[in-house]
Amino acid sequence: MTETITSDFRDKVFALIKRIPEGKVMTYGQVALLIGSPGAARQVGMALRGLGDDLDNDIPWQRVINAQGGISTYKVGTGELQKALLESEGVVVNTEGKMDLKKYQWWPDEEDKAHAQTALFPEL
DNA sequence: GGTCTGACCAGGG
DNA sequence: ACCCTGGCCAGAC
Numbered sequence: 001m002t003e004t005i006t007s008d009f010r011d012k013v014f015a016l017i018k019r020i021p022e023g024k025v026m027t028y029g030q031v032a033l034l035i036g037s038p039g040a041a042r043q044v045g046m047a048l049r050g051l052g053d054d055l056d057n058d059i060p061w062q063r064v065i066n067a068q069g070g071i072s073t074y075k076v077g078t079g080e081l082q083k084a085l086l087e088s089e090g091v092v093v094n095t096e097g098k099m100d101l102k103k104y105q106w107w108p109d110e111e112d113k114a115h116a117q118t119a120l121f122p123e124l
Numbered sequence: 125g126g127t128c129t130g131a132c133c134a135g136g137g
Numbered sequence: 138a139c140c141c142t143g144g145c146c147a148g149a150c
Contacts, residue, residue: 009147027133028133039145042129042133043130043148044131045130046129046131047131047147048131066133067133067134074131
């Protein structure tokens with residue numbers, strides 16, 4: 001079981017993000033909360049930063065935005081890409097990189113959460 | 125080990 | 138709406 005030694009925080013972040021449906025988004029703080037690390041919003045961003053330039057993976061990183069309903073990746077140079085990806089999923093993003101959070105934010109329902117407990121974190 | 129950092133957040137002026 | 142501040146916590150050095 002050597003795989004349990006890896007950073008589980010990172011793994012949880014990615015596992016949760018993979019569940020976000022197309023056309024929906026979650027905030028950094030929300031992700032942190034749902035994986036059991038409330039307040040660790042910045043760490044979520046850090047974990048995603050770890051994806052590096054290899055954004056061609058199966059993690060829909062573009063569906064994670066800040067609590068103001070805006071894109072936070074302009075500072076690392078992938079803002080325009082994120083905006084384009086979101087728009088390609090049907091999300092309306094304005095020129096300032098902001099969108100209607102109330103409309104697009106996704107929350108897993110209780111059943112999904114319960115399912116996630118076993119599907120994502122079997123060790124719990 | 126301490127110290128600094130950051131794809132954040134909420135609150136106050 | 139804008140700017141600033143303090144807090145947050147996992148990583149990197």
